[in-house]
Amino acid sequence: MLDLSALRQEYTNAELNERDAHTQPFLQFEDWFLQAQKSEVPEPNAMVLATSDTYNQPHARVVLIKEVRPEGLVWFTNYDSAKGHDLADNPQASLLFFWQPLQRQVRIEGVVKKVDAAESDAYFYSRPVSSQLGAWSSPQSQEINSRMVLVKNMASNALKYGTSPPRPEHWGGYILEPHYFEFWQGRASRLHDRIAYRKQDDGSWRIARLAP
Numbered sequence: 001m002l003d004l005s006a007l008r009q010e011y012t013n014a015e016l017n018e019r020d021a022h023t024q025p026f027l028q029f030e031d032w033f034l035q036a037q038k039s040e041v042p043e044p045n046a047m048v049l050a051t052s053d054t055y056n057q058p059h060a061r062v063v064l065i066k067e068v069r070p071e072g073l074v075w076f077t078n079y080d081s082a083k084g085h086d087l088a089d090n091p092q093a094s095l096l097f098f099w100q101p102l103q104r105q106v107r108i109e110g111v112v113k114k115v116d117a118a119e120s121d122a123y124f125y126s127r128p129v130s131s132q133l134g135a136w137s138s139p140q141s142q143e144i145n146s147r148m149v150l151v152k153n154m155a156s157n158a159l160k161y162g163t164s165p166p167r168p169e170h171w172g173g174y175i176l177e178p179h180y181f182e183f184w185q186g187r188a189s190r191l192h193d194r195i196a197y198r199k200q201d202d203g204s205w206r207i208a209r210l211a212p
Contacts, residue, residue: 011103011186016193018209025181025197025205026070029106032183033068036099048096049075051086059086065095066123072177073108074115076123078140080170087112093176103186110178120172133157135171182210 022028036044043064050060059082067074073095078084087093095108114120124132137153144150157165178199185193192212197205 010188011192012188013103014185015187016183016185016195018195018207021183021195021207023205023207025178025183026068028183028195028197029068029108029181032099032102032104032106033097036102036104039099039101041099041101044097044099046097047075048098049083050094050096051083052090052092053086054089059083066173069175072110072175074119074173074175076120076171076173078135078138078171079114081140083141084170087174095176105184107180107182107184108176108178109180110176112174112176115173115175117172121167123173124167124171129163129165132165132167133161135168136161136165187212 022031033044045065046062047065048060049063050058052058061083063075063077063083065073065075079088091112093110093112095106097106097108099105124135133154136157137150180199181197183193183195187193190212194210194212196208196210198208200206
């Protein structure tokens with residue numbers, strides 16, 4: 001077994017005060033995301049997507065965000081995957097961004113919907129052909145006997161579709177429409193800054209500091 005009790009790091013990079021936070025969480029997210037890009041954080045668009053199934057069992061995995069728009073955050077995946085089935089049964093999810101070099105994380109919670117077919121088409125056809133064929137070739141989240149299943153599927157679909165595969169009906173985009181944001185900035189002595197935004201019935205956002 002691993003004894004990790006002595007692993008610790010002091011957080012002293014920055015601070016987050018209410019007076020410096022944007023009144024709109026999307027603007028605060030954009031500000032932090034651009035700082036992560038400028039700081040060359042590896043894959044700043046990588047986020048943990050947490051869903052739960054009909055037995056209330058949580059599931060988490062890393063996916064890549066592809067767009068942030070005024071109504072929410074967008075990513076693309078296989079609708080027949082485990083996360084797709086979770087979201088069909090319970091369309092509520094949580095996102096987590098962790099930008100370790102900046103000692104920051106962002107939690108976002110909300111309701112998830114599919115984007116329309118035209119949006120899924122537009123993104124699908126912007127991808128490399130190999131990725132388009134991969135969407136046809138992987139029965140995502142299903143058990144397979146070996147990697148050779150994927151290799152054979154890929155070869156078969158390349159022969160079938162060539163360089164112009166259509167978008168599979170089981171593949172497309174989701175958008176999470178947030179009702180909660182939390183921005184976490186690591187601070188010394190574990191007295192971290194946590195600024196939360198909760199969406200109100202009138203569409204405004206209530207800002208509050210949370211104890212770490």
